[in-house]
Amino acid sequence: MEGDLFGIPHLDIYLVFGILLAFGLLEIANGMLRASKRKTGDWIQEAGGFLVLSQLIKPGIVLLVYLLGNSLFPQYSTFLYGFGFIPVFLVYLLVDDLLQYWYHRIAHEKPFLWKLHRAHHQAEEMGFFVSYRNAALYYVFMPNIWWIGLILFLGGAKAVALGLILKQLVIIGSHSTLPWDKVFYKNTFLKPVITILQRIIITPAFHHAHHGKSKLDGVSDPNGNFGNMFSIWDQLFGTAYFNNTFPQEYGLPHSTNDHWSASYFYPFIKSKDETSELNPSFSKEDTSTNEPVFIEIEKGKNYLWCACGKSKTQPFCDGAHHGTKFKPILFEGKKNGKVRLCNCKKTGNPPFCDDSHLG
Numbered sequence: 001m002e003g004d005l006f007g008i009p010h011l012d013i014y015l016v017f018g019i020l021l022a023f024g025l026l027e028i029a030n031g032m033l034r035a036s037k038r039k040t041g042d043w044i045q046e047a048g049g050f051l052v053l054s055q056l057i058k059p060g061i062v063l064l065v066y067l068l069g070n071s072l073f074p075q076y077s078t079f080l081y082g083f084g085f086i087p088v089f090l091v092y093l094l095v096d097d098l099l100q101y102w103y104h105r106i107a108h109e110k111p112f113l114w115k116l117h118r119a120h121h122q123a124e125e126m127g128f129f130v131s132y133r134n135a136a137l138y139y140v141f142m143p144n145i146w147w148i149g150l151i152l153f154l155g156g157a158k159a160v161a162l163g164l165i166l167k168q169l170v171i172i173g174s175h176s177t178l179p180w181d182k183v184f185y186k187n188t189f190l191k192p193v194i195t196i197l198q199r200i201i202i203t204p205a206f207h208h209a210h211h212g213k214s215k216l217d218g219v220s221d222p223n224g225n226f227g228n229m230f231s232i233w234d235q236l237f238g239t240a241y242f243n244n245t246f247p248q249e250y251g252l253p254h255s256t257n258d259h260w261s262a263s264y265f266y267p268f269i270k271s272k273d274e275t276s277e278l279n280p281s282f283s284k285e286d287t288s289t290n291e292p293v294f295i296e297i298e299k300g301k302n303y304l305w306c307a308c309g310k311s312k313t314q315p316f317c318d319g320a321h322h323g324t325k326f327k328p329i330l331f332e333g334k335k336n337g338k339v340r341l342c343n344c345k346k347t348g349n350p351p352f353c354d355d356s357h358l359g
């Protein structure tokens with residue numbers, strides 16, 4: 001595999017580790033260790049997850065694809081040599097990011113994958129290591145790691161090397177507690193620059209919104225902003241939510257007490273916390289009813305209506321929709337008084353009852 005950038009052996013590996021280290025040191029210099037409420041288990045999962053991913057899972061998958069390719073289709077091992085660097089690089093990077101967008105989105109919509117990805121959203125603080133908080137199996141199934149293996153086998157090592165460096169910059173930057181884009185929102189001259197930039201790449205504000213605790217704060221959208229490097233996929237597939245502010249609270253609406261080993265090794269190790277989705281006895285009950293709910297609301301206050309029918313705080317959302325395709329509906333009270341909210345979840349005019357339960 002001929003992949004040395006600028007003739008320097010393993011430059012990509014040094015830079016990928018270097019970017020992580022640089023963000024880590026900057027965050028620590030900024031008082032991250034003092035301010036952090038992370039427990040030992042969080043550090044084990046994040047740092048350990050990074051080491052296992054970078055030293056075992058990724059190299060293992062890449063080697064497997066490489067060996068399979070060489071034994072089944074050896075004639076294609078230099079296939080990409082016939083194309084210029086730029087087209088190979090662009091195809092590699094765009095396909096990689098598109099695969100990751102859909103994998104990430106599906107991980108929010110399918111119960112099993114959600115349980116593998118859930119640890120990433122359990123983090124109540126952002127930080128340079130948060131990107132590595134997922135169950136080990138989440139990475140094993142990650143299609144773009146297999147894609148990297150394929151491109152390397154076909155002879156596109158240089159494209160992969162450069163792509164990994166750029167992705168690392170954007171992804172670690174978008175998870176960091178030192179959001180580089182804040183200065184752009186405050187400056188009248190720089191604002192147009194960030195408006196354009198955030199339509200292309202993932203900015204910290206865009207991704208922090210994805211990690212916010214609940215849409216109720218008017219800033220977060222945990223069911224949107226799934227992109228990793230480019231925001232174009234979110235715009236194309238209708239999941240983009242742009243804003244210039246950062247959530248006050250991160251994590252899941254219902255926090256659970258899972259040991260790091262359950263979060264990391266699920267489904268091989270399960271959580272002992274019975275309120276956790278990672279516990280074998282946990283199930284989400286249908287809490288919808290065939291009657292609307294009359295509820296007192298306040299003018300100007302935000303409410304989050306449950307659309308999935310699984311919330312324990314009906315008719316409002318409690319986060320039970322995670323791992324399904326449903327998204328709660330945010331609405332603002334127009335005046336003080338009672339409203340008739342749908343609770344059969346069949347209304348054509350959410351969140352209000354339109355008598356669909358009678359049909």
Ligand code: FES
Nearest residue numbers: 306307308317320
């Ligand atoms: S619990 Fe959030 S939509 Fe039902």
